Amino acid sequence: MERVPLERKVLSENDRIAAELRARFQEHGVLCLNLISSPGSGKTSLLERTLETLLRRDRVAVLTGDIQTENDAVRLKRFRFPVKQITTGGTCHLDARMIERHLADWKLEDLDLLLIENVGNLVCPSSYDLGEAAKIVVLSVTEGEDKPLKYPSIFFKSDLLVLNKIDLLPYVPFDIEAAAENARKVHPGMEIVKVSCLTGNGLHEWMMWLGERRRAHKSLVQQSAS
Amino acid sequence: MGIANSVLEAVRTEMRLHPGTYPCKVGVRIGEMAAIDQEALRFCFEAMIQETDLEALELGIEVCPRRHRCQVCGHEFVVRDYDSRCPQCASLQTTCISGDELELAYLEVEEYGASAVGTKSTQ
Numbered sequence: 001m002e003r004v005p006l007e008r009k010v011l012s013e014n015d016r017i018a019a020e021l022r023a024r025f026q027e028h029g030v031l032c033l034n035l036i037s038s039p040g041s042g043k044t045s046l047l048e049r050t051l052e053t054l055l056r057r058d059r060v061a062v063l064t065g066d067i068q069t070e071n072d073a074v075r076l077k078r079f080r081f082p083v084k085q086i087t088t089g090g091t092c093h094l095d096a097r098m099i100e101r102h103l104a105d106w107k108l109e110d111l112d113l114l115l116i117e118n119v120g121n122l123v124c125p126s127s128y129d130l131g132e133a134a135k136i137v138v139l140s141v142t143e144g145e146d147k148p149l150k151y152p153s154i155f156f157k158s159d160l161l162v163l164n165k166i167d168l169l170p171y172v173p174f175d176i177e178a179a180a181e182n183a184r185k186v187h188p189g190m191e192i193v194k195v196s197c198l199t200g201n202g203l204h205e206w207m208m209w210l211g212e213r214r215r216a217h218k219s220l221v222q223q224s225a226s
Numbered sequence: 227m228g229i230a231n232s233v234l235e236a237v238r239t240e241m242r243l244h245p246g247t248y249p250c251k252v253g254v255r256i257g258e259m260a261a262i263d264q265e266a267l268r269f270c271f272e273a274m275i276q277e278t279d280l281e282a283l284e285l286g287i288e289v290c291p292r293r294h295r296c297q298v299c300g301h302e303f304v305v306r307d308y309d310s311r312c313p314q315c316a317s318l319q320t321t322c323i324s325g326d327e328l329e330l331a332y333l334e335v336e337e338y339g340a341s342a343v344g345t346k347s348t349q
């Protein structure tokens with residue numbers, strides 16, 4: 001019997017493609033964000049409200065993942081930005097190769113911002129690097145405030161928590177402060193915005209966060225280019 | 227399922243480097259923050275090797291706790307119940323140094339023709 005040390009990541013092939021994507025995004029100054037949540041937390045609604053607010057010159061594109069149907073892409077195409085549906089056909093997460101394949105006929109030099117909507121799932125998407133600059137986790141107030149403790153990985157790895165559906169707070173027993181506290185237990189200092197995609201409440205803070213990220217990314221890209 | 231598949235792919239790739247042997251056991255390291263359920267991984271792994279040439283392959287799982295390093299005093303400690311305060315100096319300024327591993331650690335291979343006893347690792 002011989003024991004051979006392997007010492008590499010299980011998802012090293014995915015990580016290799018993700019690193020290539022990240023380098024391409026960097027080269028072309030594209031900020032890539034990966035939105036993750038349970039099914040029905042409001043990722044698509046958040047993207048709808050975001051695209052509605054952005055301007056033509058914002059050069060945004062969206063990749064939206066689902067196991068089946070083109071429904072989300074149909075919803076998002078109304079805003080006339082480039083949108084592509086990734087139908088995984090059963091897989092519960094997006095992986096870097098899917099992103100690479102679906103970007104093939106887009107020119108990255110024409111983009112500043114790439115928004116990826118992952119498949120609704122709080123578990124597996126957290127393991128698959130897509131080459132994004134940041135992960136964003138969406139949690140809605142109709143879920144439990146202990147979700148960050150139950151699914152720590154994704155809250156730990158995400159830069160921002162979007163607490164969605166705050167218009168429903170008067171009707172549900174959701175303790176929003178406890179949810180924020182739980183998120184920060186798992187991820188000390190985690191940034192949090194509270195929004196309602198229905199009423200538009202809090203969306204300003206989300207757009208501010210996005211704008212800040214875009215500016216920071218731009219200056220980072222300019223610095224590394226000079 | 228995707229993770230189990232990646233582990234098996236890695237085993238097959240590695241086996242090309244070891245002609246004349248067959249794999250007995252593959253070891254993986256999983257951090258408690260890696261969002262991998264051990265039982266689910268084991269279940270998928272067993273399901274995927276059934277009736278294949280890797281049917282006898284064993285899966286060894288080592289779970290790695292979340293560890294932090296204190297930025298103030300340099301102490302390294304295991305984080306329990308999400309309490310990331312340094313147990314030595316009580317500082318809250320600590321950074322995560324491990325706990326999200328999803329790594330292949332080792333592969334145990336046996337030469338063909340070796341005794342049939344011991345084709346399965348006893349660990």
